[in-house]
Amino acid sequence: MENAQSQGDSLVGDANMNAQALAIAEIWNKGVSVLRQELDPQIYTAYIKPLRFDSYDAENSEFTVAAPSRLVCNHVDRIFKDKISALLCSELGLSELKLKFSVGTEEAARSTPVVVKKLKVRAKPAVVEEAEAAPPLSSQLISKYTFDNFVVGNSNQFCHAAAMRVADRPGLSYNPLFIYGGVGLGKTHLLHAIGNAVLEKNPKRRVLYLSSEAFTNELILSLRHGKMDEFKNRLRSIEVLLIDDIQFMCGKERTQEEFFHTFNALYSAKHQIVITSDKIPQEIPGMEERLQTRFSWGLTADLQAPDFETRVAILKRKASLEDFALPEDVAHLISEKVSSNVRELEGALTRLHAVSSIQNVDITMELARSALKPILQPKTVNVSVDDIKKVVATHFSIKTSEMVSKRRTKNLSFPRHIAMYLCRKHTTASYPEIGNQFGGRDHSSVIHAANVVTSKLTCDDKVRGIVTEIEKRLLGH
Ligand code: ADP
Ligand code: MG
Numbered sequence: 001m002e003n004a005q006s007q008g009d010s011l012v013g014d015a016n017m018n019a020q021a022l023a024i025a026e027i028w029n030k031g032v033s034v035l036r037q038e039l040d041p042q043i044y045t046a047y048i049k050p051l052r053f054d055s056y057d058a059e060n061s062e063f064t065v066a067a068p069s070r071l072v073c074n075h076v077d078r079i080f081k082d083k084i085s086a087l088l089c090s091e092l093g094l095s096e097l098k099l100k101f102s103v104g105t106e107e108a109a110r111s112t113p114v115v116v117k118k119l120k121v122r123a124k125p126a127v128v129e130e131a132e133a134a135p136p137l138s139s140q141l142i143s144k145y146t147f148d149n150f151v152v153g154n155s156n157q158f159c160h161a162a163a164m165r166v167a168d169r170p171g172l173s174y175n176p177l178f179i180y181g182g183v184g185l186g187k188t189h190l191l192h193a194i195g196n197a198v199l200e201k202n203p204k205r206r207v208l209y210l211s212s213e214a215f216t217n218e219l220i221l222s223l224r225h226g227k228m229d230e231f232k233n234r235l236r237s238i239e240v241l242l243i244d245d246i247q248f249m250c251g252k253e254r255t256q257e258e259f260f261h262t263f264n265a266l267y268s269a270k271h272q273i274v275i276t277s278d279k280i281p282q283e284i285p286g287m288e289e290r291l292q293t294r295f296s297w298g299l300t301a302d303l304q305a306p307d308f309e310t311r312v313a314i315l316k317r318k319a320s321l322e323d324f325a326l327p328e329d330v331a332h333l334i335s336e337k338v339s340s341n342v343r344e345l346e347g348a349l350t351r352l353h354a355v356s357s358i359q360n361v362d363i364t365m366e367l368a369r370s371a372l373k374p375i376l377q378p379k380t381v382n383v384s385v386d387d388i389k390k391v392v393a394t395h396f397s398i399k400t401s402e403m404v405s406k407r408r409t410k411n412l413s414f415p416r417h418i419a420m421y422l423c424r425k426h427t428t429a430s431y432p433e434i435g436n437q438f439g440g441r442d443h444s445s446v447i448h449a450a451n452v453v454t455s456k457l458t459c460d461d462k463v464r465g466i467v468t469e470i471e472k473r474l475l476g477h
Contacts, residue, residue: 026354028053028065031087033322034144035080047076054102058447062098063088073101086142090188093430094443095213139199140209145192151317153310156186159301163190163274167197170205170240170272174299176263177274178281181303183428184343187276190303191242194274198240207240212248213432216255223254232258236265240272246295247277248432250286251440263294273298311335311345318349324356330368337376344428348375383426383474385437391474392419395466404439418467420446421453422474 035048054066065084067073076084085099147167152160159181165173177194179187195207210218222231235241241262249255266273277284280302281295306314312335319326326349334352338345355371356363369376393400396415403416416438423434424446431443438446456463 024056025053026350027088027091029354030091030350031084034087034142035083037321038143047072047080051076058451059444060098061094061096061444061447062100064100064102066102068103070103073103077101086140090142093432095211095217095432139195139207140214141195141199141207142192143196145189146196147193149317149321150186150189150193151306151310151314153306153313155304155306155310159186159190159303162299162301163194164197166272166274167194167201170198171270175267175270175272176295176298177272178295178298178300179274179276179303180278180280180300182278182305182341183430183433184341185303185305186342187303188244191244191274191276195240195242205240206238207242208235208238209242209244211244212246212255212259215243215259216249216252219255219258232261235262236269238266238271240274241266243273243275245277245432246275246287247279247284248436250284250436253288256288256291260288260291260294263291267294267297305339305341308335308339311339311342314342314345315349318346319353322353324353324363326363327365329365330363333365333368333376334372337372340382341428344375348372351375385423385427385429385434387474388419388422388426389437391470392422395470395473404437406439417449417452418470420449422467422470424450426474 032048032051036044039048050068050072052066054064056063065076067076081099085097088099089095089097147160147164150156150160159179162174162177163179166177179190181187192209195209198205198207218231222228243259249259263273275295280300281287281292284292312331315331315334316326319331330352334345334348338348352363352368352371356367359367361367389400389403392415393403396411398412398415402412403419405412420434420438423429423437424431427434429437431446435441435443435446453463453467457467
């Protein structure tokens with residue numbers, strides 16, 4: 001956990017901003033490496049490799065990527081936009097994002113001659129044609145999430161076996177399969193793995209992955225444009241429907257109503273439904289009882305936090321997939337210190353890999369200790385979103401319920417912004433998860449709040465004092 005008090009005052013804002021920039025650059029690099037593994041090497045070299053991360057406007061969820069030429073730009077926009085957006089959304093924890101391409105930044109321009117040459121000389125038209133003709137990614141699946149890449153241990157064995165079974169005989173074994181578990185334990189990974197395995201066996205199967213927010217968004221759009229029949233027909237023709245994070249449907253009555261009908265239609269047609277959640281069906285607040293009942297009709301399987309050996313195995317698997325050497329003692333060090341979830345484990349490894357490649361040195365214990373200092377420092381306190389709400393509300397002498405209410409008066413919105421910023425900084429909750437815990441707000445409100453506070457920290461002594469004071473109380477030192 002980062003300790004803002006120990007840093008020089010004027011450095012707090014810079015450090016936050018640099019950390020953000022580094023994090024976004026890492027996310028971009030991760031996306032690129034997924035594409036490198038998936039694409040034909042010539043296509044990758046011609047179109048993806050020359051792209052550069054340009055900027056990220058968190059407030060508007062706008063991610064801009066620089067391309068070296070109009071040609072590359074147009075091609076990428078046409079062929080890879082959905083894929084890149086899906087990868088970035090998954091990494092940023094967003095349900096949607098605006099992906100833009102700009103042409104000819106300085107850095108990208110430097111690689112232009114090489115790319116143009118490669119395009120003309122090496123990229124065989126036939127290969128490019130093939131990529132162009134590939135069907136659009138209508139299943140919304142991310143192909144890197146496979147059963148092959150999923151490391152099995154005691155904590156996830158049961159869930160993994162159930163998922164494999166469902167993928168093998170969709171609609172015939174456990175219907176629905178309801179997977180639940182804490183943040184970063186592999187729910188989304190397993191969901192995509194089921195879809196990918198079904199399609200690998202039979203590419204014609206109608207498989208669809210949807211986060212519950214995407215479901216709601218599609219519903220709203222269909223209602224607005226008078227296309228409900230299309231929406232219903234499309235969903236009801238799906239043979240394997242994979243719904244992620246169903247808990248985000250809580251309190252959304254129209255969404256639940258529509259999902260109820262979709263569920264019934266698919267279930268009676270013996271089509272497979274797989275659902276994930278952070279809680280068991282009966283404990284999802286604001287979820288209609290008739291849906292809770294239906295979720296329990298099939299099999300409910302839970303994912304636990306991985307044990308030490310599984311954590312080591314996951315790190316080794318990730319390193320070998322990304323093709324870099326990870327010494328045994330470093331894998332042990334990270335696994336000892338990062339035990340809560342796989343996403344954090346991966347984050348530590350990605351950071352270490354990024355530092356080693358930027359500095360152009362091998363990964364050693366010494367490098368790991370310095371690069372992962374903030375992570376490896378013993379975490380004395382485990383802070384939850386609820387802890388943050390309570391401490392912030394107490395500090396401002398307001399009620400927690402007022403802070404999460406819809407009211408926007410300044411005496412409530414300022415504490416709310418600070419609380420959201422602290423949730424992002426001190427917990428592993430994603431933007432949508434935080435928004436949900438603050439009265440069902442949209443992820444963009446949380447991003448906005450975090451940005452407002454981050455920028456005030458750089459220039460407003462009073463705000464910095466307040467945040468430091470609250471963090472002191474929160475972290476107990
Ligand atoms: P959740 O949806 O439960 O929050 P994710 O499925 O997004 O978690 O997992 C977080 C990250 O951890 C993903 O990158 C995923 O690939 C990885 N991960 C989780 N469990 C495993 C596992 N058993 N083996 C390999 N990678 C895993
Ligand atoms: Mg998930």
